[in-house]
Amino acid sequence: MDKAGQEGRIALPVSILITDGEQRASLATVRSLGVAGYTAHVCSSSGHSIAGQSRYCATETRVPDPLSEPAKFASELAGLAASLGIDVLLPITEASLLAVLPCRQHFHCEIPFASAD
Numbered sequence: 719m720d721k722a723g724q725e726g727r728i729a730l731p732v733s734i735l736i737t738d739g740e741q742r743a744s745l746a747t748v749r750s751l752g753v754a755g756y757t758a759h760v761c762s763s764s765g766h767s768i769a770g771q772s773r774y775c776a777t778e779t780r781v782p783d784p785l786s787e788p789a790k791f792a793s794e795l796a797g798l799a800a801s802l803g804i805d806v807l808l809p810i811t812e813a814s815l816l817a818v819l820p821c822r823q824h825f826h827c828e829i830p831f832a833s834a835d
Contacts, residue, residue, distance in 0.1 A: 731757050734806045735799055735806070737784070738762060738813075739778060740768060745768050752772065762778065796825050806829075807825060
């Protein structure tokens with residue numbers, strides 16, 4: 719059975735991976751999702767980010783920079799998402815989104831964005 723409940727709503731707990739933990743938008747996303755009861759995981763190129771320091775962040779992982787190494791970023795992100803059992807991936811910056819979308823078939827989680835085509 720999937721995590722969808724009645725009326726197409728997703729039943730908790732849902733694990734969400736938020737990229738670009740060094741961005742304030744990531745921190746706001748982690749806080750909002752945490753307050754709503756979701757499990758938030760963060761990744762960043764530094765491995766020690768502001769979003770990763772939130773009390774609502776379950777884990778923080780260092781990944782390659784999506785601007786300088788987009789293919790490596792996407793590959794490691796797919797592996798991370800699989801190992802954490804992520805249900806939804808939220809790329810925060812354009813660089814992360816552009817690195818992920820062309821290879822979304824390698825991710826076994828939802829990516830709530832239209833394709834890059």
